[in-house]
Amino acid sequence: MRVVISxxxxxxxxxxxxxxxxxxxxxxxxxxGDALPSVRSLAKDLRxxxxxxxxxxxxxxxxxxxxxxxxxxxxxxxxSSELVREQLLRDxxxxxxxxxxxxxxxxxxxxxxxxxxxxxxxxxxxGNQ
Amino acid sequence: MTTENALAVQGLTxxxxxxxxxxxxxxxxxxxVMGFVGxxxxxxxxxxxxxxxxxxxxxGTVEVLGRRVDAGAPGPADDVGVVLDRPYYVSDxxxxxxxxxxxxxxxxxxxxxxxxxxxxxxxxxxxxVKDLSRGMGMKLMVAAxxxxxxxxxxxxxxxxxxxxxxxxxxxxxxxxxLEDEQHSVLFSxxxxxxxxxxxxxxxxxxxxxxxxxxxxxxLLDAYRVVRGGPQDAPPPGTPGFVSTRRHxxxxxxxxxxxAVRDLPDGVVVEPASLDDxxxxxxxxxxxxxxxxxxxx
Amino acid sequence: MSTVAAFVRLDxxxxxxxxxxxxxxxxxxxxxxxxxxxxSSVIAISVVYGILTSSYAFAIEDKDGLSVLYGxxxxxxxxxxxxxxxxxxxxxxxxxxxxxxxxxxxxAFQGETLTATEVLAVLAVSFxxxxxxxxxxxxxxxxxxxxxxxxxxxxxxLLVFAAVVAFTQAAPDAQSLPAWLEPSAGAGAVVVVxxxxxxxxxxxxxxxxxxxKDL
Numbered sequence: 001m002r003v004v005i006s007x008x009x010x011x012x013x014x015x016x017x018x019x020x021x022x023x024x025x026x027x028x029x030x031x032x033g034d035a036l037p038s039v040r041s042l043a044k045d046l047r048x049x050x051x052x053x054x055x056x057x058x059x060x061x062x063x064x065x066x067x068x069x070x071x072x073x074x075x076x077x078x079x080s081s082e083l084v085r086e087q088l089l090r091d092x093x094x095x096x097x098x099x100x101x102x103x104x105x106x107x108x109x110x111x112x113x114x115x116x117x118x119x120x121x122x123x124x125x126x127g128n129q
Numbered sequence: 130m131t132t133e134n135a136l137a138v139q140g141l142t143x144x145x146x147x148x149x150x151x152x153x154x155x156x157x158x159x160x161x162v163m164g165f166v167g168x169x170x171x172x173x174x175x176x177x178x179x180x181x182x183x184x185x186x187x188x189g190t191v192e193v194l195g196r197r198v199d200a201g202a203p204g205p206a207d208d209v210g211v212v213l214d215r216p217y218y219v220s221d222x223x224x225x226x227x228x229x230x231x232x233x234x235x236x237x238x239x240x241x242x243x244x245x246x247x248x249x250x251x252x253x254x255x256x257x258v259k260d261l262s263r264g265m266g267m268k269l270m271v272a273a274x275x276x277x278x279x280x281x282x283x284x285x286x287x288x289x290x291x292x293x294x295x296x297x298x299x300x301x302x303x304x305x306x307l308e309d310e311q312h313s314v315l316f317s318x319x320x321x322x323x324x325x326x327x328x329x330x331x332x333x334x335x336x337x338x339x340x341x342x343x344x345x346x347x348l349l350d351a352y353r354v355v356r357g358g359p360q361d362a363p364p365p366g367t368p369g370f371v372s373t374r375r376h377x378x379x380x381x382x383x384x385x386x387x388a389v390r391d392l393p394d395g396v397v398v399e400p401a402s403l404d405d406x407x408x409x410x411x412x413x414x415x416x417x418x419x420x421x422x423x424x425x
Numbered sequence: 426m427s428t429v430a431a432f433v434r435l436d437x438x439x440x441x442x443x444x445x446x447x448x449x450x451x452x453x454x455x456x457x458x459x460x461x462x463x464x465s466s467v468i469a470i471s472v473v474y475g476i477l478t479s480s481y482a483f484a485i486e487d488k489d490g491l492s493v494l495y496g497x498x499x500x501x502x503x504x505x506x507x508x509x510x511x512x513x514x515x516x517x518x519x520x521x522x523x524x525x526x527x528x529x530x531x532x533a534f535q536g537e538t539l540t541a542t543e544v545l546a547v548l549a550v551s552f553x554x555x556x557x558x559x560x561x562x563x564x565x566x567x568x569x570x571x572x573x574x575x576x577x578x579x580x581x582x583l584l585v586f587a588a589v590v591a592f593t594q595a596a597p598d599a600q601s602l603p604a605w606l607e608p609s610a611g612a613g614a615v616v617v618v619x620x621x622x623x624x625x626x627x628x629x630x631x632x633x634x635x636x637x638k639d640l
Contacts (some may be wrong), residue, residue, distance in 0.1 A: 010400070011328070012346075044304040051329040051344055069367060170566035181496045183640040206499040217493040219485055232439045233431045234498040350452060 001037060006045060012121065013048055017056035018019075024067050036066060037072040062089045110127055132195030135159045135313030136180065140189035143179055150175055153189070157330060160310040162196075162303065164324035164345070165317035166403065168411050173279050173317040174421045177285050177336070181211065194281055199304045202314075207237045210274020212284040216266045220259035224252060228290035230275075235277035246272035264295030271302055282306065282314045288323050299326055321403035333407065334362060337348040345403070352406050354388045357396035360424065372409040432500055432508035433515065440481040444537040450474045451524075455527035464532035464539050472517065472551035475560050479513040480578065492640040502636045506567065510628045513559050523547055549613045556580050556586070556620035560627035565634040622623045 005016050019023050024030045028087060037045070039053040046053075059072045064084045077084070084116045103113045136157040143150045150172050157163040165173050178184045179191055182198045191198040194208050211217075218227050224247065232238045247254055250268040252261075261269060267287050276281055282303070288296045304327065306312050316324060324345070326332065332342040341348055352371070362380040363370050369388020376383050383405055389398050457470055474617035486492060497507055527543055561581040565574040 021331075040308045040310060044308045047300055047304045048326045049329040049345060050307060051346065055346075178640070181493075183492065183496045185637065185639060206497065209497065211493065211497045213490075215490075215492065216496075217490045219439050219442070219491065220489050222438070226441075227440060230435055231498070233434065234500070 003042070004048065005048070013052045014056040014059065017042075017046075017053065018059045021056070021060055022063075023066055025079055028079075030066045032076055032078040035074045036076070038073055132159055134192070135161075135194055136163070136315060138176070138180070138189070139191075141176070141179060141182055141186055141191060142188040143175060143186050145175055148172070148175065149337050150179070153334070153337075153339055155332045155339065155342045157313055157315060159194075159313050160370060161329035161330055161332040162314040162316060162324075162327055162356040163336065164321070164328035164403075165264040165315055165332050166319065166321055166324065166407050166419055167340075168407075169319055171334045171336075172337040173334060175337075177283055177315075177317060180283060181209075189190065205236070207235050207277050208280050210271075210279030210282045211279070212267060212270040212274065212282065212287045214286045214289045215263070216258050216261070218258050218269075222258050224254040224256055224258070227247055227258065227269070227273065229259055231273060231277070232402055237278040239276055239278065242278075243272060246275055262410050263290045264292065264298070267295065267299060268302075273298070275306070280311055280313065282312075284314065284316045284318075286318055287316070288318055295330070296323060299323075303327060320400060320408075321407050325403055331403065333410070335411060347403060348406065349403070350384055352401040353384055353386050354399045354401045354405050355384050355392065355396060356380070356399075357393070361388060361393045427510050428500065428504045429511060432504050435498075435500075436482045436508060436512045439485050440478065441556040443481055443485075447474065447478055448556060450477075464528040464535065465543055467528045468521065468524040468530060468544070468547050471520050471527075473553055475520040475557055476562075478570065479516060479559060480562060480566065482509065482512070483566040483574075487571040502638075503632055506628060509563060509630075510559075513555075514624070515565075516618050517552065518556055518608075519534065520562050521548060521551070546613060549587045549616045553616050553620045554585055556623045558585065564627055564631045566632055567631045568636070571577055593634070598616045 001021065002015055003020050005013055021030070021036065030036075036042070036057070039057055040050055043050045043053045057066065057068060059126060061074070062069050064082065064087060065079075066076055068074045100113065103116075108116075133155055136155065138153055141150055141153040148170075153163055153172070153176055155163070161224055165176070167173055167310045175184065179186050180193055218230070222230065225293065228240070229244050232240070250265070250272060252269060252272065253309075257267075258266070258269070270287075271282075287299060291299070296402075300323065303314055303316070307314065311385075316328070318324065328345045330343065331345045333340040333347050333348070356379065357421060358379045359375070359377075362375055363373065363384075365373075367388070369385040371385065384399060392398065451471060451474060453470075457466065498507075525548070528544065529539060558581050562574075562578040565578045568574065569577070
């Protein structure tokens with residue numbers, strides 16, 4: 001598992017770990033059933049506090065990406081689980097909300113925003129083919 | 130034997146040579162690192178001496194690994210390892226003598242471990258204690274503690290006078306030590322950068338009294354650094370502003386997180402580092418709660 | 426008791442690096458004995474060095490901060506105190522035996538006769554001096570630490586020395602103290618028992634002092 005933390009990012013360390021593990025799961029680098037390193041060995045490797053790694057794993061579990069089995073460790077859950085879907089949907093909503101805020105600042109109307117979205121979707125689909 | 134808390138100090142008071150610890154209370158749950166910070170002379174070493182049973186306490190209770198510390202009846206030696214700023218062994222001993230002297234006192238002494246640690250730390254067993262550099266002395270004490278399988282490491286200013294490489298090595302050693310969830314560390318220092326990442330808990334002591342104790346995240350979350358122009362400075366005595374430094378082109382302050390709402394535009398609010406907190410709160414203790422400097 | 430033995434061993438290791446300088450002093454004692462042409466004085470001189478040496482452990486404890494070591498090794502305070510006295514006694518026994526052997530060798534070499542009673546009398550007086558000095562010094566060391574107690578602690582030493590000098594000055598014709606003891610086994614026994622009592626009393630005082638001390 002690849003985790004690179006930054007001391008100057010201004011983002012709390014647990015947040016950085018959480019986001020990177022999430023990204024690895026969504027990208028398929030970590031698969032269902034894969035074991036994450038224990039909170040203590042991750043803390044040792046990154047030389048950070050155990051509370052920080054514990055918090056990152058607890059957040060991941062709450063968002064449905066992993067399950068923490070007492071005494072066994074943490075394991076990746078299927079990415080299609082209900083919680084992950086909800087989480088992803090929230091991410092989509094957050095991104096679109098940010099786009100809408102920008103659109104309001106730019107003075108774009110509803111039709112224009114929809115047109116931009118359509119255009120982007122088309123580019124994305126072509127990119128994936 | 131497993132205990133919930135590696136350290137539990139309740140209402141500790143101790144007068145000692147014109148200095149007094151007042152109502153010191155702190156708890157370190159087993160499996161974690163506590164940073165013990167404060168300026169020199171704040172009471173860190175006195176507290177640690179109470180933990181080790183070297184000082185008779187005047188009041189309160191001190192429990193180490195679930196055992197009441199009483200100078201008369203100490204528990205087994207194996208469980209606690211102590212690292213000070215310099216070795217407390219006979220300075221004319223060679224490192225081989227150190228092992229031969231310590232070994233009979235520990236039921237869990239592991240000679241192979243000792244040898245491999247000396248090799249790893251590149252400590253020459255023919256060297257005398259007095260000929261070791263600061264960094265080597267620190268590693269010698271750590272090697273001894275790990276060789277008797279200590280479950281709690283107490284470090285008192287272990288990094289003072291160490292070069293950055295040796296400090297870094299100590300952090301690596303501590304990180305490895307903490308991989309075992311039965312292991313705990315109390316780390317006293319006035320160099321807070323050592324603790325910024327590794328500490329789970331932070332206890333801040335000043336003038337013999339605890340200023341704050343709890344998880345590091347809670348301590349960091351409680352404060353903000355605020356900077357702004359001369360006109361934006363909060364009036365002296367603004368509640369929640371711990372320490373404000375005014376200068377010709379503006380001000381810098383440490384404030385409680387709840388006090389930084391409704392500030393004028395253009396004022397910068399940033400997370401505080403441990404260093405910020407220790408420096409500013411320490412400064413507030415000098416009675417200089419709010420002071421101006423360098424204005425012409 | 427096993428912890429006392431362990432602590433005595435630790436103390437021995439503590440002063441061991443000083444062994445060479447001690448052997449040097451012992452050699453000087455032998456030389457003195459040769460010069461004085463009095464073999465039994467080797468014993469007395471060795472014991473005097475023994476008294477000096479018995480404060481080494483305190484001196485090194487002070488210099489190298491060994492009270493922390495005793496704390497981390499969880500040596501009970503009582504054990505530190507009793508260990509120091511037991512160690513000093515052991516040292517007296519070793520020094521007494523070695524110096525007696527040396528004295529016997531010297532006397533054979535110089536062709537003088539050294540009787541057993543003479544040796545015993547010298548040993549008894551040496552033990553009295555040893556017990557009195559240690560008995561005063563150790564509680565001072567335990568109370569103040571070596572560095573601060575040093576000056577005070579050598580006072581009894583000087584007192585004994587002055588007393589001996591005064592005694593020889595006042596009664597130049599009198600026999601030396603050991604010679605006075607020599608014919609009476611009973612007097613010798615009284616001296617030894619009293620000296621032991623002084624040491625035990627001193628040890629009890631030290632325990633009280635050190636047990637309460639902040640280190």
